[in-house]
Amino acid sequence: MIDLTLAEVASATGGTLHLDGTDASPQTVVSGTVTTDSREIGHGDVFFAKRGEFDDGHRFAPSAAEQGAALLVVEHPLDLAVPQIVVADTVDALGALATEVVRRVRSHGRLKVVGVTGSNGKTTTKNLLRAILQGHGATVASRKSFNNEVGGPITALELTDDTEFLVAEMGASAVGEIARLVKMAHPDVGIVLKVGLAHAGEFGGIEQTVLAKSEMVTGLAAHEVAILNADDPRVSSMAERTAARVVWFGLGERADVRATDLVVHARGTEFTITVPDGPARTSAVARVHFGVLGEHHVMNALAATAAALELGVPLADIVDALERVTLAERWRMQLMGGRDDITIINDAYNASPDSMSAALKTLAQVRAPGTRTIAVLGEMSELGEFSGDEHDRIGLLAVRLGISQLVVVGQGARRLHITAINEGSWAGESAFVETADEAFDLVVSSVRPGDTVLVKSSNAAGLRLLGDRLGEWFA
Structure with a gap:
């Protein structure tokens, strides 16, 4: 962060500065990294105690102070000998501070x-x-x-x-x-x-x-x-x-x-x-x-x-x-494997109907002649009322693209498996398993030299770690 005094941070966030028990003054300058994660705090950094759905960042403020935080932005004063700015809402205050920093950097x-x-x-x-x-x-x-x-x-x-x-x-x-x-x-x-x-x-x-x-x-x-x-x-x-x-x-x-x-x-x-x-x-x-x-x-x-x-x-x-650039980001169409010409494509950071379709089409496009394709697919989450129809559509697409083997993981994606069976009248070309461990065992036992394996799901389905595991197994 750019250099700002404690008074300037308080003004930008609309907060009240508390300096009791510290050697700081309103003109003390802070310029460290800003974070809501106490595990990332280093000496001179700024910690925003954000309330979350399942936890409260104020619980971790003592840890941030011990690790050398120069400033705590909180929603109520804490009994800690660290400069604190008390605000109505720490997320709103974080945005307000960012707005002021962008304005200042733009201005000069x-x-x-x-x-x-x-x-x-x-x-x-x-x-x-x-x-x-x-x-x-x-x-x-x-x-x-x-x-x-x-x-x-x-x-x-x-x-x-x-x-x-x-x-x-x-x-x-x-x-x-x-x-x-x-x-x-x-x-x-x-x-x-x-x-x-x-x-x-x-x-x-x-x-x-x-x-x-x-x-x-x-x-x-x-x-x-x-x-x-x-x-x-x-x-x-x-x-x-x-x-x-x-x-x-x-x-x-x-x-x-x-x-x-x-x-x-x-x-x-x-x-x-x-x-x-x-x-x-x-x-x-x-x-x-x-x-x-x-x-x-x-x-x-x-x-x-x-x-x-x-x-x-x-x-x-x-x-x-x-x-x-050879990799957009970890877990996004990440090429892994290599042993026995087996390729693992780990694209399981997230999934929507569009990205799932694109990944399946890529799988079909990159297959070498005479080799097989295996798609390990999990749920596409956050689709609401569209979920059933969109999982149906992906099941149909997998059949029509001629994907050699489907491995569908988890109840949230089971409809995809049923649709693929109904569309293709397959005899085992689509398999359903409950867990990533079962999917791993199934792929390892059935993969052949030259196969290309795609792992794709929404983040919530957790298959990105399955993709890593398969990539390491076939490295």
């Missing part, structure tokens, strides 16, 4: 902010942008999937006076949450990747999802840029909701930044990228050897390219950065 620096949202692809696009931008200036980007009302501010609070680029992943499970993050960081460039059924159960339907995702661009001004998916009608409709200049990305002719001539293989995707070049809007073209597995990740690369171009990065530098 060259900071540009890119916001990224969408039902799928946020983390991949954010990571690609970080890889591109860090060669052109000090860059801060969300760690892991820090994209909510806590992770967003914590990311923004990593800014320093020298930061030139902030790439802020912005997620939501309800209308108004992205608007809150946009108000905090106010992007110069706002990206909307896709609107699908991810979290549709929480949003209350697809139209509410569209409304929530459009919050990325509705507040942008005419001198700012909205980067929109030309191939997704729900996203392209957002052009009518923004005053910003729109830049389109996609696979069709409408797109300003587009990909053609895609070739998908087991080590990534090759494509030709075409982008606007100069004030005359002529085109520049390059061939990209993109090492991130899955054709669907090409759209994320196009979105990142469009944003980087708007920030002044030359196309050649963008292509070079894209070609150096």
